[in-house]
Amino acid sequence: MKKLAAGLAAVFFLCAGCAILPKSDFSMSAEKSVQAANLSADATKTLAGLSEIEEAIRDYYAHERRIPDSLNALVPQYLAEIPTVELGLPEHRDTNRVTNYDPAVLIDGVVDGARIADTGGWGYVHKDRQVVVFVDCTHLSPNGTPWYTRQP
Numbered sequence: 001m002k003k004l005a006a007g008l009a010a011v012f013f014l015c016a017g018c019a020i021l022p023k024s025d026f027s028m029s030a031e032k033s034v035q036a037a038n039l040s041a042d043a044t045k046t047l048a049g050l051s052e053i054e055e056a057i058r059d060y061y062a063h064e065r066r067i068p069d070s071l072n073a074l075v076p077q078y079l080a081e082i083p084t085v086e087l088g089l090p091e092h093r094d095t096n097r098v099t100n101y102d103p104a105v106l107i108d109g110v111v112d113g114a115r116i117a118d119t120g121g122w123g124y125v126h127k128d129r130q131v132v133v134f135v136d137c138t139h140l141s142p143n144g145t146p147w148y149t150r151q152p
Contacts, residue, residue, distance in 0.1 A: 042088035043142050043150075046135060049083025051152035053122070053133050067126045071098045071133070085121050087147065089139055092120025099136050103127035111148050113138050123148065 053071060056079040060068050068074055071082055082096040098121060105115045105125050111134050116123055123136035137147035 040142055042086040045084075045086050047150060047152045049085065050133060050135065050150070052079065052083055054152065057131055057133070067129075067131050070100055071122065071124050082122065085135055085137075087120060087135070087137060087139070087141075089120070089137070091139060092137060095119075095121045097121035099123050101125040106130070106132065113146055113148050116148060 053074070056074045057068060060074055060078045071079075075081060082098060084094050084096045085092075086094045097119060099117055099119050101116065101123055103125055105112055105123075106127070109130060109132075111123065111125070111132060116136055116138065118138045119136045121136050123132075123134045125132050135141075135147040135150055139147060141147045141150055143150075
């Protein structure tokens with residue numbers, strides 16, 4: 001019985017020691033894979049939200065014959081709610097906040113990243129017959145391009 005107790009104590013000691021061993025290359029690789037998968041899922045949700053908003057703007061324009069002044073004009077008739085931007089970045093929390101921008105943020109019809117506030121939410125700008133909805137973030141997305149340049 002003493003041998004069994006000593007053996008169990010040795011096994012317990014070895015197992016307890018496992019917790020202080022450094023992470024293996026495999027576990028670090030698995031952790032990085034999980035983080036990458038989470039970022040990819042966040043990006044997919046955000047781009048799906050961008051598609052929802054763009055479709056709602058098209059519907060709004062088709063029925064109202066004008067461009068909405070803000071994204072809030074879409075809710076609730078054309079969009080149940082403003083989708084949440086999920087970037088998975090420590091610099092930004094998940095949010096459905098919208099920043100309306102002056103048309104000067106566009107250069108040749110494209111958002112100038114140097115002129116945006118990097119809020120981590122949605123950016124919205126319109127002029128004449130052009131409407132641009134974008135992720136108001138200058139950080140890189142999982143595909144390596146700045147978020148504000150991403151398309152659904």
